[in-house]
Amino acid sequence: MITFRNLEEKDIPYILEWNEPSRTFLKQWSDFSYPLTARQFKMRMASEQYCVVAIEQNGRLIGTIQLYREEKKSKFATVGCYLLDPKVRGNGIGTEALRKITDYAFRSFGFAKIGLGVYDYNISAIKCYLNAGFVKIGEYRHPFGWTGYRMERTNYIER
Numbered sequence: 001m002i003t004f005r006n007l008e009e010k011d012i013p014y015i016l017e018w019n020e021p022s023r024t025f026l027k028q029w030s031d032f033s034y035p036l037t038a039r040q041f042k043m044r045m046a047s048e049q050y051c052v053v054a055i056e057q058n059g060r061l062i063g064t065i066q067l068y069r070e071e072k073k074s075k076f077a078t079v080g081c082y083l084l085d086p087k088v089r090g091n092g093i094g095t096e097a098l099r100k101i102t103d104y105a106f107r108s109f110g111f112a113k114i115g116l117g118v119y120d121y122n123i124s125a126i127k128c129y130l131n132a133g134f135v136k137i138g139e140y141r142h143p144f145g146w147t148g149y150r151m152e153r154t155n156y157i158e159r
Helices: 009-016 038-046 093-109 121-132
Strands: 001-007 048-058 059-069 076-084 114-119 135-141 147-156
Touching: 001 093, 009 038, 009 059, 009 076, 038 048, 048 076, 048 093, 059 093, 059 135, 076 093, 093 121, 121 147
Parallel strands: 076 114
Antiparallel strands: 001 048, 048 059, 059 076, 114 147, 135 147
């Protein structure tokens, strides 16, 4: 069973272990720098614009997901820095967690849409996002040379 709670400082060492040790991986989140550090996560957790959530399965930390809202009254949020323990990837847990957290965000915060960006080479993430109800709405070229997709999930209850 997947559950959520606020991310705590004690969780950060696990997240740092899951982080792939390449600059390419971190360039997906332009406001993080390489190497990813506990300080960066602490700053993110302290920000009022971010909701930083720990994902647990049967009481064990398996991931983290962040929702970013640029303006307090905005009806749009962005998923950022969605990390899963490599041991649980590839079996649908990521899809289930993303679907549940976006459903929760729609109900609790009244968002109309939740968006994200993903690079075209990240096939497993694209599959996860599509299975969680996101759709491709556009394409962009990142300054580092990668092509990415913008994806959104709409709160159909609000319509």
